[in-house]
Each structure stands twice: as C-alpha cells, then as structure tokens.
Amino acid sequence: MASSYNAKEEDGHVAVPGGGTIQNKKPDNTAFKQQRLPAWQPILTAGTVLPAFFVIGLIFIPIGIGLYVTSNNIKEFEIDYTGTDMSSPCFNCSQSFSWNSTRPCTCALPFSLEQPFESNVFMYYGLSNFYQNHRRYVKSRDDSQLNGDTTSLMNPSKECEPYARNEKMPIAPCGAIANSMFNDTLDLYYIDPNGTRIQIPLMKKGIAWWTDKHVKFRNPGGNPNLTSAFQGTTKPINWRKPVYELDTDAENNGFINEDFIVWMRTAALPTFRKLYRIIQKKNNMTPTLPRGNYTLEVTYNYPVRSFEGRKRVILSTISWMGGKNPFLGIAYITVGSVCFFLGVVLLIIHHKYGSRNNTADIPN
C-alpha cells in the first residue's frame, strides 16, 4: 500500500531548501479544536424532574407558611386623613388649602388601638396616586447639588427645570422632587384613660439609609453655619422655609435633613409609604403603644385633592422580613402546592406513558 505513493505526496509539501521545516496543514489534535471538550450532558428524566418538583413543593410550602405567619404577626394600623369626606376632621383643611396661607391649618383625628404595639413602632405617611416614578419627576433633581457641590449649588442642573431658578436665584434644593416635599406635620397623642393627652415622643433621626445620610447627601461647603453656606440660593417655590431651617439640629438640617432624604428617595410605584417617625420602645414592661385611644394631630400643608391622591398615616411594627405583606407567604404556599401537584400529575403520566420513550424505535 505505502509503496503506491511516495512520501512527498503525503507530506504535500517539499522541504524548504536549506533544511527548513516541513509545513503540514494537519489541524491540531486538541479537544477544543476537535470539539471533544469533556462535558456534562444533563437531560430531563423522570428521575431528576419528579423529585425536583416534590422537593421544591416540600421546601416552598413551609417557607410560605413561615412567611405568612410572620406577616400576620405584624401589627399595622392605618388611618386616612386626606379629608375628602365631609365627615372627616380634615375636610376643612383639605378644602381651604392655599400655598400662600401663612396660618397653618390643623386637624385632629381620634382613633383607638385594639391591640397594644409591643416593640418599636414605625410611623409612616402613605401617599396614593402620587407619581413619584414619573420619568420627568424622577430625573428632576441634581445629585451634585445635594452632595454639597458648591458649583452645582449655584448652577443647578438643567434637569431641575423648571425648578432650577426662581427669579434668577438658584433654588436649593432644586427640582420637582424637592419642590414637592411632603410637609405635613404629624403628632401623636395618647389619650389616657383619665382623659389627659400625652404626646408620644417621635424620633426623627434614623429614618434614612445610612449611605444616603452620610454619603449621598451633604451640606455644601463644610460650613457649619448653614445660613451662610446657602447664601445666594433661594428656597423651592412650594416650601415655606428655606432648606437650612428644616430643623434646629445641625446634624439633621439642610440637605441632610432625614425627612428630606427620605422624600428624595423616590418611590417605585404610585402608591407608596415613607417612614416618618420612629416610636422607640421604652422598656420591656410597657408596650410602646398600649391599647387605648389616640389622637393624630395633623398640620395640613400638603395638597393631594387636585390629583385625587390620598394621604395616610400608618403605624406598624416590623419583623425580620420587614413590614406587613402577606403576598410572599401566600405566593410561596401556592407555588409550593402547584409544584407538588404538578409532581403528582407528572408522576401519573410518567407511569402511564413512560414506556413510550423506549429507544428501540429510533429510525436508523
């Protein structure tokens, strides 16, 4: 056989004169080039799929139950104080709202808690139908300005338009988000069984993300005197007082005012709640909010009637999974059950038709 052709033909190439290398175009024998890489080739068989379904079912249902129970243990109390109803104490305030009024309108809403709130209680305000996630709204801010950048302070970003300047003066903080900051004041009073009103102390610090408070938001210029730091700027149009008068506490004033920071973290959905105050647990003996009657006193500054918004106050305790939301628990239970059920159905089908997949009938 070999003698029927000469070696030169097999090599295909003649040696280069001068003892050069013989070129050979034979491809390399590597697993990669020959597409022989070692590989794991899983396929969906009854042996893997059915147990997986049962296991998922068995894991999901307990998790779901746990989540549901946890969520149910959270105590939550919600009170709507929009004041659109004639009967509502805040009806007058909501009707007679005007941006320019100097006299604040207040209203008091009595309510009673059927159950005591044991641990720390979180007080939220909730707004509905408020499109904080509208594109034009979301982008209407200047993060540089809020971060204390002095140039941005004086020259707010274009994104802030039309709330960048007011009568040639730069607005600090600029933009529609800041301009529309929630400015109702909410106070909570416990009505003693003997009729005295006891104001419940509300903590206004510690309600914003640490990163927001310490990194994202900074007052300009490192100047402890905020009044001079904000010199040359003007307050947002809707605000009653400038940003450096939001609080008396220097640690909670200006851009790092936590109410302001919380507001600036825009919500993802048009119905949202934002942390307003924290009611700290006093001691282990008495509940934070005992059973009984309360009054919520609202300084009604924030108009929502025009866009059919609602304002709520929510008192809630929390658990390891956050606030009250039964959805996850229910969803887990449902999915787990569906999985289990599907597993059973597939098992039956497999038993009935599984023999179909024999390999004898592969057409060759």
Add this chain to the structure above:
Amino acid sequence: MKMSITTSVSPSPQFYCRSAPASALCLNIQVQSSLAAVFAQALCHYPEGDPVLFPVAAHDFASPTPSHHTTGTPPALLHSCLLSRSLRSPSVWVYVLVTLPFPRDSDIILLTEVYYGSVELNMGSLLSQLGLECGRKEVKEEERHLRANDRELNLSYKYADNAIKTSKYNIFTFLPLNLFEQFQRLANAYFLFLLCLQLIPEISSLSWFTTVVPLVLVLSMTMAKDGSDDINRQRCDRQVNNRKVEVLIDGELRSEKWMDVQVGDIIKLENNQFVTADLLLLSSSEPLNLVYIETAELDGETNLKVKQALTVTGELEDSIEKLANFNGEVRCEPPNNRLDKFTGTLTLKGETYSLDNERVLLRGCTLRNTQWCFGLVVFGGPDTKLMQNCGKTTFKRTSIDRLMNVLVLSIFGFLALMCLILAIGNGIWEYQEGSKFATFLPKQEGVNAPFSAFLTFWSYVIILNTVVPISLYVSVEIIRLGNSLYIDWDRKMYYPKSDTPAEARTTTLNEELGQIKYIFSDKTGTLTQNIMTFNKCSINGKSYGELLDFSGQRVEIHEKTEKVDFSWNNLADPKFCFHDHSLVEVVREGNPEVQAFFRLLALCHTVMPEEKEGELYYQAQSPDEGALVTAARNFGFVFRSRTPESITVVEMGELVTYELLALLDFNNVRKRMSVIVRSPEGKLTLYCKGADTIIFERLNPSCSKLKEVTTEHLNEYAGDGLRTLALAYKDIDPEYMEEWKLRHHEASTAMDEREEKLDVLYEEIEKGLLLLGSTAVEDKLQDGVPQTIEQLSKADIKIWVLTGDKQETAENIGYSCNMLREEMTEVFIVSTNTAEEVRKELQTARRKMRPDGPEEPTVTKSRSGLFCLLKTETVADEPVDGEYAMVINGHSLAFALEKDMEMELLRTACMCQTVICCRVTPLQKAQVVELVKKYKQAITLAIGDGANDVSMIKAAHIGVGISGQEGMQAVLSSDFSFAQFRYLQRLLLVHGRWSYLRMCKFLRYFFYKNFTFTFVHFWYGFFCGFSAQTVYDEWFITLYNLVYTALPVLALSLFDQDVNDRWSFQYPKLYAPGQLNQYFSKRAFVYTLLHSGYSSLVLFFIPWAAMHDTVRDDGKDIVDYQSFALLAQTCLLIAVSIQLGLDTHYWTSVNQFFLWGSLCVYFAVIFTMYSNGMFLIFTSSFPFIGTARNSLNQPNMWLTMLLTSILCVLPVVAYRFLRILLWPTINDKVRYKVRQDKVLPPAPRRVQARRTSTRRSGYAFSHAQGYGDLVTSGKFLRRSPKSRPALFSQTDSPLAQTQPQFYRTISEREEPPLSSWD
C-alpha cells in the same frame, strides 16, 4: 448516422437594433452550422447579477435538410433580443445553448460561451443613435492603441500606469468613509437614529451612553477590522508597487519600480519573477520563444502553462539595441476581465500580425523555467486582467438570515405597536391624571396630551429598542465564524495525501449546512477519483487486459494478482501495473499493429514531459491522456521530449525523433485529436484518437470488420465501466500534405472565422482512417463514496448526479455507488428526442409511481421575504410507495427544462430516490439547481471539482468544491472545500447539524432574553404614568447584552451539541429537523414571544406584589425606585441565566465558567457602580449609590428572586418533560439512549478498499483543450531549436511543487493511532 456540428459564435458579433426599446439590446449571433435547425437558448449574464435566461426563437436555417461534411453552408443566424437589465453594465456574458433536434444526435448539445467585451461600445453607439444619454461621464476606451518605446504617444491616451491601489482608505478618508459604509447597514443606522432621538431632551428616556456604548463598541470593532485589513492591503500595494523590474528606457535597461512602468514600455523579466503587467510577449531565452508560466495567483491552477511569442518579435532576442528600436504598434481590445481571451494586432514594418491569448503574459503569473523574456506592456495596473477580475463577490445569505430579516421587520412592527399602546396610554394618562398632577410635576410648556403621547411614542422607541439589539448581528457573525473554524480544524476532514484540510471559504452559511435537502453532485473527480488506470485494450480485434485461467474463465483481479514485470524497460514507470502478460509478449515480439498502437499513444497527445532527478514525469492536461502515455511508456514506447516541431520517443530502446507537422487539437466538438508526423524514414502518418462514435464515422470502409469486433470489445469495456477511446491512423500523401499545409497556414492566420476555417480543414484530412483498436481506462471511485451516499440518503437528503458523461457510464457509476440498486422498483430512463415524447415519458413515470396522484401539482403560493415582496411557489412533496430512480439524458433534459415542462420534470424527479442526469452542460446543471431551488423552497448543495461545475456551485445555496485533480476553479467559487467526497457526510451530518442547532438555539434564546428584558418595561409603563421610565438602572440596560449575557450565550452557541459526532453518524435521521426548519421558524419565534411574555409578567408582577408597601427589616424604605430596579434586574438576570442552563445540553467547563462568571461579574459590577467612590467621582452618572448594600441584605429580596426564578422555570421544565415523555423527538430518543447505554457508539464503519464489482462505470471522452495550439504553432517557426535535450532541464523546477501524475489506485491509509505520535 451521427452528425457533427461546427458551431461557433463569431468573435466580433454585430449588434443591431430593430425597433427595439432603448433598454433592449438585439443580438445577432452567427452560427456556422451544417444543420438545418437549431433550437437555442441564450443566457445573458451580467457581471453583477444573476443570469437571465431568455428564449431565442428557433430558426430554420438555410438548408432544409441535414447535410453534413459540407464546408460552404451559409452561416445560420440566431436572432435574440437581450433585455438589458442595466445599460451601464460594462460587459455582458452571453451563453448560447444550441440544441440540435436530430435523432441520434444526443451528443450535440453544446454550450458556447461568448464574451462581448464590446457590448458597451455598441450599446454606446446605439444609444447615441437613439439620442439617449448614457449617463456615463468617462468616455469608455473602445480600442487600445499603443506603440512600443514611444512614451509620448502612449501617454497621450492617458492609459492607467502600473500602480495599483486595492486599499479603500487613506488616513484622512478612513474615518468618514468607513463610518459612512458602516451606517449603510440597517442595524447601525437604526442605532444612529436612536441616538439622535436621545439627543432630544423631551424624548430622551435613556442616557446617551446606553446607545453610544454598544454602538461605539460595534463600530470600533468593525472599524478596527476594516482598518487592519486596509493597512494590510496598503502594505501589500506598496510592496507590489515598489517591486523592481528592468525597463528599457532610452536604449538601456533600468531598474524601475513597478508603479512607474507605463503602457508601451518594454520590460525584461527573469526566471521566477512575477509578471509586472499584462504584457505582449516579445522574445524569450527558450527555444521557439516559449515561456512557461504558473498561473496559481490568477486561477489557482498550479500546472505550468506555455506562452509563445510571435516569430517576428522573437527575432529581437535579447538585443537591447534591436529592442530599443522596436516600434511595433499594438491595437487591441480594451481592458476586460476575460482571462482566456485576447484579440489584437501588431503592426510592424507595415505588416500586421494577429495577436491572441498565446502571446500575452498576464499580471499575476510567475515566470518559470525561463531564463529571461522581454515583453511589451499592454495593460497596466487597474487595467490588467487580474485587477479587472477583482470584482465584488455576491454574498449568499442563509435562509435563517432571510427569516431573521422578516422577523426583525415584524419585530419593528411589534415595537411600533407596543409604543403605540403606551403612547395612547400616555395620552389618556396626561389627560386624566397628568393635568391634575401638575401641582407637583408641572407640565412642559406647549405640550398637551396628544403631543405628549407623540413624544412618549419616541421615548418608548428608545427604551424598547432592546427587542432588536445591535449585538445580535455581532454575535451571529462570531458564532458563524467559530463554527467555520471548527470545519477548518477538523482532523477528520483532513486529507493527508494532498495535505488538504477542509476549508470554510465562506463563514456566513454554516447553519444552512444543517438544512440540506438536495445535493447535486458532479461525477468525475467528485464521486470518482479522476485517477485513470490503463486497464484494457483492444488491438486489431484482440482484447488484452483480461486475466483468464486455463478454462478460459475470467479471473478476478485483486491486490495480490501477479503484475507484469516491466524491468526489461528501464524507462518504465514503476507505479504502472498491468496483469495481462500476453500484451508484453506481443509487443516484444514486434507485432506491427501492437507497436503502431503504442506508437500512436506515445505520439498523439499533448502531454509535457519533465525530467527530474533522472526520472521522467509527465504533465498531462487530463488524467486519461497521462494514463495512456504512461501505458505506452511501459510497453516500450517512451515519450521522452517534445519541441513544437518534433517528438522524441524511445521505441523499444531505440531513440526515434518524429517531425511533428501538425497537431489537430482536441475540443469538445471534435471529440478527437490527431497528429501528423514524419518518421525518420520520411513516411507521413496521421494518428488520431477520439471518441469511438466520432472515429468510426471517419474510418476507411475497409476496416468495417475490425470495426465490428472492436465495437463488441468497446461494449464490453463500457459494460465494465471503463472509459474508452478508439485509435486510428492514416498514411498521408506528401504532396497532398504540402498543399494542405499551405491552406492550413492561411486558415490559421486568417483574421476572421479562423476556428471555423481550421475545423473545416481538420475535417477534411481526418477521413478514411484505418482503425487500430481501442483503449479502456478505469476511472476509480473515491473511497467511501457508496457509504457516504447511503448515509446521506438515510438522512433524507436526495442526491442528484449531474454529469457530462454518457448514459451508460452514469448508470454504471450510479450502481457502483449505491444510488441505483438492483432491488429498486423501477429505474426510469428518459432519453428521447422530442418534447412530446419527453413529456409523455415523464408523465408515464409519474403515474406509475403514484397512480392515484393528482394530475396537477399541488402548488402552494405564498409571499415571503421583506415586505412580502417575494412571491414563491412551492410544489408539495408527494409520497411514493417503493423506490424509484430516474436517469435522464441531456437532450431530454433540455426539453424538460423548458418553461412548460419543468413542473412535470420536477414532480417526477422529486418522487424518485435518485436522479441521474447525464450529458448535461454546465448551464443545464445550473438550471436544474435553479429549478429545484425555485419550486421546492429547499436548501440545495452542489458539489463538484471542475470548471464545469462552477455554474452549479454558484447557483446552489451552498457550493462545495473538491480540491482534486481538475484545477481550482470549483474550489475558488465554492463556499466550502475539501479533498474527498466522503467528507461531505461529516460536513453535513456533524458540522452542519451542530451549526444549525447552535444557531437556532442562539436565536431562540437571544430573542427570549431580550423580549423578556423589554416586556418588563412595557408592564412598568402602566405604573409610571406611561412616562417611559425605565425599570432598570441605565447601566444595566447598557451592559445587559454586552457583558452580562454575552458570553454565556456565545458559549452555548459555540459548544453545544446534542449528541456527539459518532452518534450523529449512527442516526442520520437526526438531520431531519434541520430540513424541516423545526428549530427556528416563525412558529418557534411566536412561542418564544409567548414564553417571554409569561416570563416578563412573572418578572414584573412578582416583585411588584412582593414589594408593595413593604419596608426593610429596620423599618426603612425599600420600595424606592432604585431598590425596585435592582430587584427587577437581578431577578431578570437570574431567570435568563437559568433558562440558558436549561437550554444548554452540553456543559463544558467553558459554559460553566462563562455562566457563573457572568453572574459574578454582574454582582461585582453593581457593587462597584453603587459604591461611594463611583458616586463621588461621577455623581450624576451613578446615582444608585448604596442600593445594592441596602437592598441585597434583605431576606425578602432574595425570597422574591427565588420565587420569580422558580416560576419562570417551572412551566418550561414541566412542558419539556411532558414533551419528552409523550412526544419524544428523535433527538430526545437518541440522547436518552446515549445516557442509558453510557457506552460509546460503534465506531464508524471502516471504509473498505473496494474491489471492482461486476457493474461499473462506463465512459466518454472528456478533457479540456490541450496544448495543441502551442505545439502546432511551433511548426511555422523558421528558427531551429536550440540543442537542448528536454524542455524542462532545470532540476530546481517549481514543478516539484505540483503533483506528479500517478495512475495507480491509492487507498487512503487510516490515521495512525494517537499513541504512535507520542
């Protein structure tokens, strides 16, 4: 009675127009024919376009009855009207197919190819007559005129100099030009449009970088590639332009750069130099002014070709003085791209000499075996034929490409619909809510609700653009490139004997390899090796070559059969083998007929001898010839050397030199060749060999008896599948010869109708021949052909063989490669001569196969393509009981391919398992392919190795070239090439299948991940006031396709395989899904769409519900926009990653690494981007500071992700499990089996070295026109040959690089086991 036809088309056709519209071109072709009627079809081929076929009216010619051998038949005229598609096309090809409708004339179908370089000119004048403006500013060169050594005159014509420029750009034009080119692509232009939209602040819903980053990445990648290509081209140009050549200037030779060479210069070339420009050869160092050139760069053929200078210029030799005074004037055709045609005249001292292709050296060739030569520059630089041939290549597109175009278009429609819904939503929202919400979000000035809706529409166009991602196109290109590289790298498609690996010459057609439904194969060189072995012969009525035992029975010849010992002949080729001893004995005894037989074989051919290291090698144009000359050599008639005027032969050890008086070369019409030689004794003899039918027509009546016996032998040989030739000779009267020579000289110098005149002369002298006998040459099948064909037919691929061979040969080959089988129900043979009979036979066959079938074909008419502009008609496949085959000959095929019968042909042929078309012309090959392509809407593949397959290779969806013995034209025009036919099964069943699978998986997954991504935005629109707010972080949008999901899906589409290659061979049925377009179709696309819809619902509404009114575990905010975005995008990424995992069948470490790596990169990137540092440096670009830290530590975030992932995957797993359980596909079954057995599949059957079976191939004469012209032309030289023993004397001949001919069976050795390499 056989007819002969001498048909040619006059080289300078006249065009005239008879009341034709301006856009039409009337063509008047003269056909000099001895026949009464000619049916003709002409095929017009524009350089940049598909061929257009148009009918030419059948004409009756001057003489009403067939008269043959008459010389004075008036030329017949074919009138045809070419519908000129574009008046500006520089040149038009016209193929004229002439079919002669006479009985027993099945041979006479020929294709004449005419090239009208002067069409432009004629059309130009035509147009000016009609008073139309051509629109062309430059005056087209009509004729080239130049004078040697007269730069002033030549420069006045402003001909291009010899500098070439193939690069497209320079430093300044690169950026604008390249960008301009890139933005012509739809995808890029679309993204530019998006970018412009984003610059409008009212519309911009995304930051500029989301579009700019991918666009810049894609543009810069392409730009880098284009740039480096162009730099290479520039470097190449510079190198070529700066090559030095010796130019004769002012009476002395100066070394000049190539780019400074002007038309009209005389230059000197030396051995192994590249030819500088298109030159008119003036003189050379070799005898008879011959030069040898290699044209590898021009047409890829590595064998040497010979060119010869005119005697009158040859006399200049290397005398500088004479050359400097040479002032010949050349008039010739304008620059064109025809490599094998050149017409012109040289005027010197008042005499005019005609110039043809033999006198011209083309740029791109290399001078070999020639010490020096002088040439006159005729065409320089861009005008050279090499550069004129560098046209644009048309790109084939795959069906997936076309489907993708349609899909992308419908995606655009879908996008518009989504945007419209959201825009309307926005309008309503603005009207109902937005106006009231103005307290906190003031309305933009001058924007009312409808206008806001309008703006929102465009904003959403920007946001939802991810449904048509720019990266899709880039990825598709990468995947195809990768899969092409696998083909290049495949060791199992590497042919060690010629050191040829398989080559994917086109990298854009891979997935179509997995969808082939029809294969059109050439026979010679494709199914057969095209290696000829001299097997048998019949001399003077006695047959030799059979081995008979004592009882007179045939003995089967096998490897061990004793071979004839040729050691008595020291010039014998040791590789030659023959088994019949009697022939040697007879020849050594000195039998005159046998000696004359071998003398003829040693003399009558155009083989070039080459002596290398003391051994004799032959350079043959066709392997048949080589085999015959080698046979003569071994039997003692050794062809030693030739000059144009003599042939030196060693006859039984004695050196004899014959004077070569004339060489009447072979061509496809003549089907014979002759030489006229004068022996040393002064005897004049004409030796002729040719196709039996042709020779028998020209025999002296005295040999009728011998003819009968020989015919019997010939039939026997043909039955054995051998290729046969008849040999004859004739003694010539010297006086007649003198007279004939004179006329021959006249005819061969005639300016017009030269070929016709010569043909007539040849016809005249090749008469009254005396029969010597016949030869039989075996054409061996390639290894593994039957097995491959069996495998491919198991994969439901239909194989049609289209061959130029005659019916018996084709049938025999069909049997030997398992295409035709004895157990087939019926083999229909269609070989009739009238249209009606053909129709009848086709109908009969069809009715037999399907008696209850409808008479009319079921045709599905549909519209497809972009904007549904493409009308398609699909003929349904018809089921047939039993196995049938059809053999149709070229003549019948010509009728069957007519418009009114093609449907009949198609239906009948497609019912058959096997179709063999014999005696087909290249044009018909292409027509058959086009027919199937047109009405079957199936993917076709054409495979072939020769120049005659080029048309078919170009017509089919995929062209495969066999890099074999017949030169490189087929390979050069093919999309894939390899050395052996049997590699086709690996190309299709393994590479094709995988490529298709991967591409489909890629597309399905890619659309899935992008639709899912995008639909979430759609749902979010309902919760953000349709304000075009994004769900995700803008950086996520930017990087999603480019970084987070790019590599895993690429790994999927580069590594995935359902089962390995051995199983693919084991179960060829695995190929079927590709043919049926099952993996990716409009239907699959809709499923993907629905799947994405479901996933996106889960991915939006589960987080939405889970996060609704939720807070962190410390009571702080978590439903803020940024946390929600993070949650949504993380859920999405995890879900699509799991989906990818489900789709991956073949988990290599690379897949794992890319998948996990991408997820890790995602988390790394978000933690980096949301870090304090990034925020403090780029405050406005990274506002998401702290989101990752504050959200991802919340358990309910992770619980939500788990829930969404499970919900996304659950239905898919359940559905797939059920599908495998209840309706398993072949893939599922095989994969299950692979898993169950856990064993390797049986190794592919070893290819057995086949012994010849009883049924084998038969043959006809086939080879290309030989060196005859050259050898003949030498006869008219006055100069005596220099005293050189052989033409090829140099031992360092580059011929060493070309393959010597070998005429033995070669069976491929198996690859040695790997261990032996270690």
